[in-house]
Each structure stands twice: as C-alpha cells, then as structure tokens.
Amino acid sequence: MESEPFYNPKKIVLTIKEFNMEPKHNNDEINMFYILNVFNKALRKLNVLIFAALQFIFRQWIVILVLFVIGVSLGVYLERKNDQSFETKALVRVNFNATNYVYNTITLLKQKVLERDSIFFTQNGFRSDTMEINTIEINPVVDIRDIIDNYEPNDRNLEALMKNLDFDNDVSITETFNAQYKYHTLDLELSGVATNQTPQKILDYINKNELFEDVKEVTINNLKNRVENNLNIIGQIDEVIKNYNTNESLTSPSKELFIVDKNFSVSGLLDKKVLLLEENDELTEDLSYAKDIVVLVSKPDVYKVKPSILTKKYILFPILFIFLFLFISGLLHVYMNLKEKAAIDSKSLR
DSSP, rough: OOOOSSSSSHHHHHHHHHHHHHHHHHHHHHHHHHHHHHHHHHHHHHHHHHHHHHHHHTTTTTHHHHHHHHHHHHHHHHHSSSSOOEEEEEEEOOOOOOOHHHHHHHHHHHHHHHOOOOOHHHHSOOSSSSSSEEEEEEOOOOHHHHHHHTSSSOOHHHHHHHTTTTTTTTHHHHHHTGGGGGGGEEEEEEEEEETHHHHHHHHHHHHTHHHHHHHHHHHHHHHHHHHHHHHHHHHHHHHHHHHHHTOOOOTTTTTEEEOOOSSHHHHHHHHHHHHHHHHHHHHHEEEEEEEEEEESSSSSSEEOOOOOOOHHHHHHHHHHHHHHHHHHHHHHHHHHHHHHHHHHHHHHHH
C-alpha cells in the first residue's frame, strides 16, 4: 500500500482557494458588526443625553415653573393692554371715471399708516392719540360687462386688445382694465379704538376733492338729460306706433305733418324702445350712486381678527422663556465639557 505523498499539489490549491474566500466573507461580517456597533453607541449616547436633559429639567423644575408663570403673566398683561384688531370688507362704487385717483389716494393712506403719521390723520378727521387703521387695501370686482359696455358691439379695438392680453395672468387683466371697473372692495384692518364711523371717515377723505365737484355736477346733469331725451324718444316711438295702427300721420309739436311710411319696421322701433328702456335703467342706477366719488354700496361687515395659537402672547412667552433657558444651559454645559477636555489635553502635552 502506497503512502500519501507529503507534497500534494491539488490539496494545496484547494486550501489556497478556501483561504482566499474566507477573508472576503469575514470582511463583510466585520463591516456589518462595525456599523451595528456605531449605531448602538450613537443610540446609547442619545439615551444618555435625553436622560441627562430630563434629569436637568427635574433638578431645575422650580426655575422652569417660575419662568412659565412669568411668561403667562406677561403674556396676559400684554394681551389685555393691546387693542383687539378688527377686519372689515366694504363694497364701494367709483364714479366720474375717478378710479386712478381713488387708487392713488388709497396708496397714500397706506403710506401714512406705515409712517404712523398722526398729524396727517388728525387733520383729516381721525383720532389724534392713536391709529384707527392698521392696514388698507382696495381691489376691483372684475366684471367683463364693465369692459364690454365701453365698446361698440363690433369694435375691432376690443378684439385686438383681447388678443394681446395674457389670460393666464390675472394680474395683467386686472391692471389693464382697472379704470373701467365700477365696483371695488375696500379691505380694512382696524385697531380696537376704531368705530363704525372709521370706514366712512376714509370715504369722506377720498371724496374731499374740490376738483371733482364740477365734474360731479356736469355728470349728474348729463345723466338727467340723457334720461329725459330717452323718455321723449320712447314717447315718440309710442306715438308713431299708435298712429301706424290707426292709419294716421304723426303730428310734431310745431304742428308740422309727417307722413308715416307704411314700409318702416315696427319691430325695429320696438327693439329701439327696449334698448332705450334698458339704457334708462342703467342711467337711473348711475344717478342714484352719483352722490360722491366713492359711494358705499353695502354696509361693512366688521368682525374680530382670530389670531393663531402661537400669536397669543400668554402661550408664546412661556415657551420662549423656557426654550431660551434650556438652550443657554445646554451651551454652558457644552462649554464646560470642552474646557475640561482642553485642560486634560494640555496636561498630557507637558
């Protein structure tokens, strides 16, 4: 029986292959154990940190309670001292093509509110000791009929204007036709010292413009004349149709005779009468509102501003005080630890 040779090449090759595969497997296991070890250490440090923080809070509960009471007390005091804000929205109508003037005046009021110009507001009928207005905005009530009414039915200018507008941009459309909208919303935020008369004071200030007095008078007279002329034309149309039905001629006020053409369109006269009646309705409405530059259409609805929870000072102040205390204490703790490590390192270097 032959004995196995001491040198076996096949066995050596196999052993080498096993040796080469084993380190790769061990490296993967080592990397996984290393990651788990790091994660466990981080988790333990976090647990220690949370425990230390809770321990610090329990040790300092008296300080934290005092800060909480001070914060609540200060917040309640300031809440009572500060005025409650109110919001109101009013629907107004702008007359005499004065939209640009009204918007410029509102811009001036906004600037004066930001500057807290008490002298300006006192001179214009507002309180002198405090501000009645916090914010003021005006926006048009977009109505396409206000735009169309300013153009003839087949006006090419309106068609060209519509083509050049960017309808994806509401701001562009609003600003382009801003002066043609009749109705606008006046958005106000009033202070607690404001009264129900404050919105009217704003309108009085806007309407206090002598330059528009003559414009108002001329506009009112023109509206009345147009209504009267339309009524006369409607009366003539009724007379023409009456004489047409009785087969008579229409007599003019100057006693001149007019021959009625039997071929004229009665339906055309009736359509014209309907248009004149509709126009008179609009003119009558314009006359009813033509009292001032800006007229209040609806009574303003006043309601309290509902603050969010975090804007309430008796909630915000305790949270802020306690947070600052814990934050500063944490910074001091980190500083002391770094100081101790720096002292140890300096000793080891000597």
